[in-house]
Amino acid sequence: MRTGAKNAMYASGFAVVATGLSVSGGVAISGGPAQADDGLVNLAAGKTQMSLSELAVRERSVSRSIGDRRVATDSLKAAALTATAGQAVTKTEDLTKADPKTLARALMPEYGLSSSEFDCVDNIWEHESRWNVHADNPHSSAYGIPQALPGSKMSSAGPDWENNAETQIRWGLGYIAKRYGTACSAWSFKQSHGWY
Numbered sequence: 048m049r050t051g052a053k054n055a056m057y058a059s060g061f062a063v064v065a066t067g068l069s070v071s072g073g074v075a076i077s078g079g080p081a082q083a084d085d086g087l088v089n090l091a092a093g094k095t096q097m098s099l100s101e102l103a104v105r106e107r108s109v110s111r112s113i114g115d116r117r118v119a120t121d122s123l124k125a126a127a128l129t130a131t132a133g134q135a136v137t138k139t140e141d142l143t144k145a146d147p148k149t150l151a152r153a154l155m156p157e158y159g160l161s162s163s164e165f166d167c168v169d170n171i172w173e174h175e176s177r178w179n180v181h182a183d184n185p186h187s188s189a190y191g192i193p194q195a196l197p198g199s200k201m202s203s204a205g206p207d208w209e210n211n212a213e214t215q216i217r218w219g220l221g222y223i224a225k226r227y228g229t230a231c232s233a234w235s236f237k238q239s240h241g242w243y
Contacts (some may be wrong), residue, residue: 130232147178147212156219167234171243180212193219
C-alpha cells in the first residue's frame with residue numbers, strides 16, 4: 048500500500064476513534080463506567096460538565112428576555128414621534144379654474160375610472176367637442192364637452208351645466224363609468240360606432 052493511502056486510513060481511523068470518544072465521553076450511562084456526576088469530565092472538550100443548577104443560572108444570565116431594553120427604546124421612540132421638528136405645509140388648488148383636461152384627470156378616480164386611462168377620455172372629448180364648454184352640435188341637441196344629448200341632461204350634475212366645465216366633466220365621467228365601466232371601453236365603442 049502507498050504511504051499516502053496508509054496515512055489517509057490512519058487519519059480516518061483516528062477520526063472514528065476520536066468521534067467515538069467524543070460521543071461516549073459526553074453521555075452518562077447510569078450504572079456503567081461513566082457515572083452521572085457533577086464533575087464528569089468531557090473527554091472531547093477537556094472541560095467539566097455543569098450541573099443542572101449551574102446551567103439554569105447561566106441561562107438566566109444570557110437570556111435575551113431578561114434585561115429587556117425595549118422599554119427604554121419605546122420611550123425614546125415615543126419622544127421622537129411626538130417632537131415637532133417642523134410644520135406640515137399644505138396647498139389647496141381650485142381645480143374649477145384649471146384646464147378642463149387637468150380637471151378631468153383629477154376627477155376620474157371619484158367615478159371609479161383610472162387616471163391611467165385619461166388618454167381615452169381625451170380622445171373621446173377631443174373628437175366630440177375639442178374640450179369646448181359651449182360646443183353645440185348643429186345636427187342634434189348635443190352640448191358641451193361630453194356632448195350630452197340633450198345638453199339639459201347635465202343639469203343632474205349641477206344647475207350651471209351650460210357654462211361650467213367641472214359640471215360637464217362630472218356628468219361626462221359619470222356617464223362613461225355607468226355605461227361603459229372604463230374610459231377605454233367607451234373610447235373603443237366610439238371608435239367602432241362613431242358615437243358613445
